[in-house]
Amino acid sequence: ATNRPETLDAALMRPGRFDRHVLVDRPDVRGREAILKVHVKSVKLDDSTDLQQVASITSGFVGADLANLVNEAALLAARREKSAVGMKEFNEAVERVTAGLEKKQRVMNxxxxxxxxxxxxxxxxxxxxxxxxxxxxxxxxxxxxxxxxxxxxxxxxxxxxxxxxxxxxxxxxxxxxxxxxxxxxxxxxxxxxxxxxxxxxxxxxxxxxxxxxxxxxxxxxxxxxxxxxxxxxxxxxxxxxxxxxxxxxxxxxxxxxxxxxxxxxxxxxxxxxxxxxxxxxxxxxxxxxxxxxxxxxxxxxAPGPLVVPGTSDTPAKSTIIPDPKEAPAFEKRTRPS
CATH class of the missing domain: 1.20.58.760 (Peptidase M41)
Structure with missing residues (x-):
């Protein structure tokens, strides 16, 4: 296997030698789902886990990335003393793989x-x-x-x-x-x-x-x-x-x-x-x-229309900034941990 086929000697590529070239590309969504099924065989999953959904949110991942993803999700479940891995762990694992680990010690002013x-x-x-x-x-x-x-x-x-x-x-x-x-x-x-x-x-x-x-x-x-x-x-x-x-x-x-x-x-x-x-x-x-x-x-x-590239904006269905007397107060909620 090589990523630089143009550097190989032409004699190797002649008919009768290495004349069949197989391109191994990144897996599509069905391929990622199949790879995930292999890696989760040793991991207990709860009812919320949907491997098809996990495959759909991991566009561009290769086999090694998916193996790392399953491992990260399992580690998160273990730290939380959970007996099975759920979608919450998979979603957080995707963040860890794509964006990196949280740096809680990096405090901004x-x-x-x-x-x-x-x-x-x-x-x-x-x-x-x-x-x-x-x-x-x-x-x-x-x-x-x-x-x-x-x-x-x-x-x-x-x-x-x-x-x-x-x-x-x-x-x-x-x-x-x-x-x-x-x-x-x-x-x-x-x-x-x-x-x-x-x-x-x-x-x-x-x-x-x-x-x-x-x-x-x-x-x-x-x-x-x-x-x-x-x-x-x-x-x-x-x-x-x-x-x-x-x-x-x-x-x-x-x-x-x-x-x-x-x-x-x-x-x-x-x-x-x-x-x-x-x-x-x-x-x-x-x-x-x-x-x-x-x-x-x-x-x-901002209940106005979407801004479509290449077209002029159409008038909004309602004002961009609502009347404070008519608009409901912004609901403040605490984010679940």
């Missing part, structure tokens, strides 16, 4: 906590308002992993093999929403958006150079010897077959895509500022909001 809450609320708000993004599963300001002070978790509803231009633009908008929320509230930005900016710039550059999704036309400007089987091969040799002028135009197009996304995000944040403030207040209070509570906040504070 009040200013940082408020800033992170606004940042994550911005991500969640824009993701909720754009219909062609993955649904928001959870928003949290609990530090996890090496550097994350908070996170907005989105879960795809199905395995995807293609993405449209508008979907990529929406991803960029969701990534930019955190830092733009900070700018709107504080008239200042922090270093917390570094990874967001890296990712949205990478998507925008791929739209221009790889997918022909820019004003430069249906042209692929990428000339790379990177292995198609590796995300980023070490020692990758990349050559450039276009001119300096084209390189400058590519940079300008990348900036144009991001600038257009910034304008749209600012519009969404301003239009639904009341929802943003309510979500931030709730995050500061309970530190984590799930999908149901997010929907409850949005329904109460």
């Amino acid at each position: 009040e200013d940082e906590k408020h800033r992170v809450a606004y940042h994550e609320a911005g991500h969640a708000l824009v993701a909720y308002c754009l219909p062609n993004t993955d649904p928001v599963h959870k928003v949290s300001i609990i530090p996890r992993g090496l550097a994350a002070l908070g996170y907005t978790m989105q879960r795809p509803e199905a395995d995807r093999y293609l993405m449209t231009k508008s979907e990529l633009e929406s991803r960029i908008q969701v990534l930019l929403a955190g830092t733009l929320t900070e700018e709107m509230i504080y008239s200042d930005i922090s270093t917390g958006a570094q990874n967001d900016l890296e990712r949205c710039t990478s998507i925008a550059r791929a739209m221009v150079m790889d997918y022909g999704m820019s004003r430069l036309g249906r042209v692929n400007y990428r000339d790379s010897n990177q292995s198609p089987f590796l995300a980023s091969a070490s020692g990758e040799e990349t050559t450039r077959s276009h001119s300096e002028q084209t390189a400058r135009e590519i940079d300008e197009e990348v900036k144009h895509i991001i600038d257009a996304a910034i304008d749209k995000v600012r519009h969404i944040l301003e239009q639904r500022k009341d929802a943003l403030l309510a979500m931030t207040e709730r995050l500061i209070e309970v530190e984590s909001i799930d999908a149901d509570e997010l929907k409850e906040i949005m329904d109460k504070t």
Whole structure:
């Protein structure tokens, strides 16, 4: 087995030798469910466990990831002195695998906590308002992993093999929403958006150079010897077959895509500022909001239509900011432990 078939001697690949190539790709939802069934044979499951649902929320996981997931869920159940593993443990295990361990000893001061809450609320708000993004599963300001002070978790509803231009633009908008929320509230930005900016710039550059999704036309400007089987091969040799002028135009197009996304995000944040403030207040209070509570906040504070990329906004069915005399008081609840 190899991830670099292009480095093999051609003599090995001749007919009669290694002439049959088997591509081992990441498993689809049915494959993940079958793999999970193998790994849970030695684990007692309670009635709430639905392996089909676990498979649906683990898009992109490979066999080793799923084995680790089952192990994490079993450890969580053991720490809670439970005799069987349930969906609660599997959901928490997915968070641990994808976002990292909780860093309870990493205590933020009040200013940082408020800033992170606004940042994550911005991500969640824009993701909720754009219909062609993955649904928001959870928003949290609990530090996890090496550097994350908070996170907005989105879960795809199905395995995807293609993405449209508008979907990529929406991803960029969701990534930019955190830092733009900070700018709107504080008239200042922090270093917390570094990874967001890296990712949205990478998507925008791929739209221009790889997918022909820019004003430069249906042209692929990428000339790379990177292995198609590796995300980023070490020692990758990349050559450039276009001119300096084209390189400058590519940079300008990348900036144009991001600038257009910034304008749209600012519009969404301003239009639904009341929802943003309510979500931030709730995050500061309970530190984590799930999908149901997010929907409850949005329904109460921003009942307008979804913002569909590429179309003009239609008038909201009701006012964005409800009359305080008519609107019910925001219900405060303690999050179950």
